[in-house]
Amino acid sequence: MLDVRDVHKWxxxxxxxxxxxxxxxxxxxxxxxxxxxxxxxxxxRMITGVFPPSRGAIDVDGHSTVxxxxxxxxxxxxxxxxxxxxxxxxxxxxxxxRASLFEVPSGDRKRLxxxxxxxxxxxxxxxxxxxxxxxxxxxxxxxxxxxxxEPGLLILDEPANGLDPAQIRQMRETIRSLAQNACVLLSSHxxxxxxxxxxxxxxxxxxxxxxxxxxxxxxxxxxxxxxRVVVEVGRADAANAEVALRAxxxxxxVQTAAGDAEWVTLVVESTDPAGIxxxxxxxxxxxxxxxxxxxxxxxxxxxVFTKLLEQSRTEAAA
Amino acid sequence: xxxxxxxxRREWASLFRLPVGWVTVALFLMLCGxxxxxxxxxxxxxxxxRAFFGAAGWLLLPVVPAISMRLFSxxxxxxxxxxxxxxxxxxxxxxxxxxxxxxxxxxxxxxxxLLYSLVLWRVSARPPEIGPLxxxxxxxxxxxxxxxxxxxxxxxxxxxxxxxFLSTLFVLLLLLLGxxxxxxxxxxxxxxxxxxxxxxxxxxxxxxxVIDPRHAVYxxxxxxxxxxxxGVALRARRLA
Numbered sequence: 283m284l285d286v287r288d289v290h291k292w293x294x295x296x297x298x299x300x301x302x303x304x305x306x307x308x309x310x311x312x313x314x315x316x317x318x319x320x321x322x323x324x325x326x327r328m329i330t331g332v333f334p335p336s337r338g339a340i341d342v343d344g345h346s347t348v349x350x351x352x353x354x355x356x357x358x359x360x361x362x363x364x365x366x367x368x369x370x371x372x373x374x375x376x377x378x379x380r381a382s383l384f385e386v387p388s389g390d391r392k393r394l395x396x397x398x399x400x401x402x403x404x405x406x407x408x409x410x411x412x413x414x415x416x417x418x419x420x421x422x423x424x425x426x427x428x429x430x431x432e433p434g435l436l437i438l439d440e441p442a443n444g445l446d447p448a449q450i451r452q453m454r455e456t457i458r459s460l461a462q463n464a465c466v467l468l469s470s471h472x473x474x475x476x477x478x479x480x481x482x483x484x485x486x487x488x489x490x491x492x493x494x495x496x497x498x499x500x501x502x503x504x505x506x507x508x509x510r511v512v513v514e515v516g517r518a519d520a521a522n523a524e525v526a527l528r529a530x531x532x533x534x535x536v537q538t539a540a541g542d543a544e545w546v547t548l549v550v551e552s553t554d555p556a557g558i559x560x561x562x563x564x565x566x567x568x569x570x571x572x573x574x575x576x577x578x579x580x581x582x583x584x585x586v587f588t589k590l591l592e593q594s595r596t597e598a599a600a
Numbered sequence: 601x602x603x604x605x606x607x608x609r610r611e612w613a614s615l616f617r618l619p620v621g622w623v624t625v626a627l628f629l630m631l632c633g634x635x636x637x638x639x640x641x642x643x644x645x646x647x648x649x650r651a652f653f654g655a656a657g658w659l660l661l662p663v664v665p666a667i668s669m670r671l672f673s674x675x676x677x678x679x680x681x682x683x684x685x686x687x688x689x690x691x692x693x694x695x696x697x698x699x700x701x702x703x704x705x706x707x708x709x710x711x712x713x714l715l716y717s718l719v720l721w722r723v724s725a726r727p728p729e730i731g732p733l734x735x736x737x738x739x740x741x742x743x744x745x746x747x748x749x750x751x752x753x754x755x756x757x758x759x760x761x762x763x764x765f766l767s768t769l770f771v772l773l774l775l776l777l778g779x780x781x782x783x784x785x786x787x788x789x790x791x792x793x794x795x796x797x798x799x800x801x802x803x804x805x806x807x808x809x810v811i812d813p814r815h816a817v818y819x820x821x822x823x824x825x826x827x828x829x830x831g832v833a834l835r836a837r838r839l840a
Binding site: 330331332333334351352353355356358360362364366367368370371375379380382383384385424427 | 602606610613614617678682683684685686689690837
């Protein structure tokens with residue numbers, strides 16, 4: 283559905299995107315992750331045809347975005363960051379206008395508008411002027427407009443921006459349901475959200491791809507040895523607990539985190555957080571240290587992201 | 601074509617939904633009405649709206665840029681240009697759609713002034729002639745369409761509506777002054793050509809009641825290069 287091959291973009295002397303390549307197929311939700319200025323939005327804008335790549339090629343549904351721009355754009359539904367809409371128009375009027383732009387046959391227009399409104403749950407707002415809607419509803423109107431013509435590729439730039447937790451959950455469910463018939467490419471800063479929504483993650487920084495894979499693959503490959511066990515012990519015995527924990531083979535480090543008057547949280551870093559739990563329990567019992575909870579945490583996507591960025595910055599500095 | 605019309609419809613409806621549209625129309629009609637009441641409805645004078653058409657022609661100079669200033673500038677400022685240019689629509693359709701929407705707004709603004717003609721008809725002993733009336737409206741509509749094309753072009757180059765308004769007004773005043781002065785100041789060999797290009801002389805012809813199809817062709821033709829330049833500005837954004 284989407285094929286990005288060795289794409290570069292120069293803004294004058296600034297090399298913003300440096301040889302980005304990836305592909306995505308129908309039924310897949312791909313997350314584009316990266317810090318500000320990484321080249322995410324530039325990459326998305328090249329795919330959507332806002333501007334062409336300086337070098338390289340992008341195909342959408344088999345159509346080159348440079349040689350067949352209209353056919354490529356027809357296959358894309360795009361929700362730009364912050365969902366720019368016409369505030370003076372009604373929701374219904376705006377969706378009808380978008381249907382006209384994509385030349386949706388008049389026989390299908392009503393059905394598709396109804397379907398889009400239903401999928402993003404904006405029925406009660408359809409007669410309202412867009413300018414009077416909340417940020418969450420405006421985002422949903424933008425999503426309805428993007429999906430209206432049933433594109434094969436949906437591109438969502440920061441779709442969860444400005445939404446509250448309940449709205450983010452709804453947005454996630456909508457995106458997952460849309461991916462049943464389309465390929466979804468989304469960019470986001472909310473790493474936990476990407477982990478929950480995306481089948482695949484492409485991490486980009488300084489205009490290059492640092493990693494591409496499923497969240498599980500990325501954790502496996504890039505965050506091995508970064509797992510941890512979180513232990514709550516009695517505050518009076520915190521120092522003894524730290525000594526006892528450091529003595530366990532496989533423990534890379536122990537840090538003191540938050541706590542209250544009675545209990546303190548210790549974070550034990552280990553190459554094998556799940557396997558070391560029993561040894562931690564035994565050590566605490568042997569030293570007669572009161573323990574309230576003990577939990578192994580798998581490395582998160584955030585840790586993968588942070589590690590890759592640190593590596594990238596170190597390499598860039600070198 | 602259907603896409604162009606959809607863009608034109610949206611543009612036209614938006615101009616009417618926004619205060620800037622209503623205020624512009626109201627101001628134009630109020631000033632036109634004043635000129636009509638003070639300079640046309642005079643007892644004992646011939647039933648002619650010439651004074652009204654002359655004044656309305658001058659009023660178009662600030663009114664047309666006020667209509668055209670937001671055509672592209674507002675889209676560029678608010679970011680709505682992005683969903684528009686990422687839809688499968690050619691630059692030409694976007695420019696023509698916006699231009700036609702604004703032209704429809706201009707036409708709608710002129711329609712209520714037909715009331716003045718009806719009033720004049722009723723109160724005059726000798727009814728006014730249709731020819732000069734038609735020529736008078738053409739003297740507003742045709743230059744108005746040309747001004748709009750310049751306004752569309754200026755709006756496509758900036759995200760700042762005020763700048764779009766002022767640059768359109770500046771270009772219009774420059775053209776009007778040049779059109780009126782250059783044919784008399786230029787070397788004699790150039791004068792026939794400059795006289796032919798002058799649109800001031802053509803507006804004067806309409807004011808005299810002369811309906812010459814060549815004048816219509818001139819104004820429609822003169823509107824094409826600014827619209828093409830607006831398309832170039834839009835394309836340049838896609839190629840940036």
